[in-house]
Amino acid sequence: MRNKIVFALLLIILASNASAIKISLSPSHISLSGKTGENLCQNISLSSDKNVLFYGEDKWSVKKPKNSFNDYNLSSSSLELTAVYLKEINVKEKENIAFCIKAKNPGNFYGTLIYKSSSGTGAIGSLIELKISKEQAFSLENVIALNSIFLLVLLLLLVFKNYKD
Amino acid sequence: MINAAWLIKRKVFKFIIVYFNMKKRALFILILLSALFSFYVSAGQNETMTVEANIFAEEIYQDIISIEVPDYIFLGNVSKGEETEKAKIYVNNTGNVNVTITPQLKDLSDEIFRNLYFQNRQTGNNSAIRRIGNYNFNIEKPSAGGKRSEYFYMWLDLTDFEESIIENRMGERAEITFIALPQN
Numbered sequence: 001m002r003n004k005i006v007f008a009l010l011l012i013i014l015a016s017n018a019s020a021i022k023i024s025l026s027p028s029h030i031s032l033s034g035k036t037g038e039n040l041c042q043n044i045s046l047s048s049d050k051n052v053l054f055y056g057e058d059k060w061s062v063k064k065p066k067n068s069f070n071d072y073n074l075s076s077s078s079l080e081l082t083a084v085y086l087k088e089i090n091v092k093e094k095e096n097i098a099f100c101i102k103a104k105n106p107g108n109f110y111g112t113l114i115y116k117s118s119s120g121t122g123a124i125g126s127l128i129e130l131k132i133s134k135e136q137a138f139s140l141e142n143v144i145a146l147n148s149i150f151l152l153v154l155l156l157l158l159v160f161k162n163y164k165d
Numbered sequence: 166m167i168n169a170a171w172l173i174k175r176k177v178f179k180f181i182i183v184y185f186n187m188k189k190r191a192l193f194i195l196i197l198l199s200a201l202f203s204f205y206v207s208a209g210q211n212e213t214m215t216v217e218a219n220i221f222a223e224e225i226y227q228d229i230i231s232i233e234v235p236d237y238i239f240l241g242n243v244s245k246g247e248e249t250e251k252a253k254i255y256v257n258n259t260g261n262v263n264v265t266i267t268p269q270l271k272d273l274s275d276e277i278f279r280n281l282y283f284q285n286r287q288t289g290n291n292s293a294i295r296r297i298g299n300y301n302f303n304i305e306k307p308s309a310g311g312k313r314s315e316y317f318y319m320w321l322d323l324t325d326f327e328e329s330i331i332e333n334r335m336g337e338r339a340e341i342t343f344i345a346l347p348q349n
Contacts, residue, residue, distance in 0.1 A: 020257075024231035028262045028347035034220070041219045068301045069267040069344045100219060116342055122234040123269075123344040155198045162191040 021120040022049040030113070032101065033131035039102050044126065046115055047094040053118040054091055058083050058128075060111040069125070072112050080104035081130075085113065103132040231260035232304075232345040233312065240321050245330050248322040251287070256343060258304040259312040263348040267301040268319075271340035276328055277321070278339035284318045297341075303348065 024047045032040040046054060058076055065071030076083045085099040099113055109132070114125035234256050240249045258264050270278055283300040285291040307313040 020233050020235055022231065022233045022257075022259055024229050024260060026227060026229040028228045028230040028260070039217060039219050041221045043221060064349070066349070068265065069269065069346055070298065070301075098219070098221075112346060114344060116344075120234060120236040121238070121341055121343050122232055123342045124230050124232060125344060125346045126230065127347055127349070151198050155195060158191060158194055162187060 021052065021117060021122055023047070023052065023054075023115075023117055023122050023124050025115060025124040025126055028126055030099065030126050030128045031131075032128070033133075034103075035133055035135045036103055036106055037135060039100055040130070041098050041100040043096055044099055044113070045094055045096045046089065046091050048091045048117065050119070051090070051092050052120075054089050054115040055118060056085055056087050056089070056113065056115050058085075058111055058113050060109055062107070062109065064108075064110050069112065069114075072110070076101075076111070079109060081109065081111075083113075089115075101128075101130060103130065106132045106134040108132075228262050228347070229260040230262055230264060230345060230347050231258070232264065232266070232343070233257035233259055234343050238319070238341075240319070243321055243323055245323050245326050248282075248324055249320045251284070251318040251320045253316050254319050255314055255316045256304060256345075257312045257314050258307055258345075261306055261310070263306050264304050264345045265301050265348055266304065267344045267346070268297055269342045269344055270297050271342065273298075275339050277323075277326075277334075277337055278341070280322050280326060281341070282320055282322050287318065 026045050027042075030042045030044070032042060034040045048054075059069070059072035060074040060076055060079055060081065061072050062074070062079070080103070082102045082104075083099070084101070086097050089095055089097060103109065109128075109130040111128040111130065112125040113128060114123055116123040235254065238252060238254060240252055243249045256266055268281070268283065270281070273279065279297065281297040282294055283297065283302075284294050285302055302315065302317050304313055304315040
């Protein structure tokens with residue numbers, strides 16, 4: 001009788017272990033800041049205790065959400081963000097991957113990078129905080145163009161004055 | 166008479182010199198400005214080269230989000246107008262940050278499994294019942310690198326199910342994902 005109980009307990013423990021999967025993602029928070037059009041990247045590592053195929057996706061919000069995934073309901077394309085990362089990756093133990101993002105518009109963007117395991121019910125995500133400032137308005141090109149126009153106007157005025165005299 | 170003619174000649178000569186001097190100056194300025202303008206324009210044209218690089222952030226932290234979730238959950242048998250037993254689902258936080266778990270139905274239009282309900286505890290202050298899509302729960306980080314285990318209850322409630330179920334649906338399945346995000 002005692003052996004049967006021990007066997008039953010062992011079976012339960014083994015069964016519970018067999019039906020669980022451990023997945024990890026690092027870092028849990030990704031903070032990136034830069035200018036519009038700049039490619040910003042972060043290395044991330046994904047690991048699992050089993051051979052798992054992960055599917056990646058990113059979701060965004062313009063306001064800082066509380067803690068629920070459901071608050072991230074915008075796609076990167078709707079915010080004119082270009083996110084580049086592996087959408088499918090097979091992880092045996094640990095894989096290092098790059099996450100890169102480029103923004104067309106300035107502002108603060110809040111997002112998540114989620115990796116869902118194809119087997120099982122687990123998914124893990126990192127929170128992304130993206131601060132984008134506007135590219136400098138008075139760039140060298142703009143200054144040169146303004147100078148050229150100014151000189152051209154000055155030249156025309158001088159020619160006109162000489163012609164009048 | 167001769168003096169007057171000489172004076173007129175001198176004035177005309179002076180006027181011509183001044184006029185040509187001014188013309189020369191104007192011409193000089195014109196050439197100088199044209200050269201400057203063309204230089205700026207050509208410089209501006211050269212500015213159009215695009216330089217691109219991937220800039221990686223510094224690796225200054227090693228915070229890990231890590232969870233252990235069940236592969237498969239069987240909720241038992243149910244008929245229209247009934248609800249299943251409440252399944253106790255354990256999720257382990259094996260990382261080093263506090264996490265929020267949000268259950269998500271892959272197919273939001275699934276007529277059966279959109280009736281999944283959740284509850285932290287069966288009695289007491291923490292016993293509010295929430296439908297899938299409106300539920301999430303927190304697990305604190307484990308102390309000293311271990312794992313912290315938390316549980317919640319999940320069940321299928323077809324008491325208000327309005328569609329007709331005309332034949333048995335054995336092994337009806339839906340993909341539910343427990344999404345773990347670090348807390349802000």
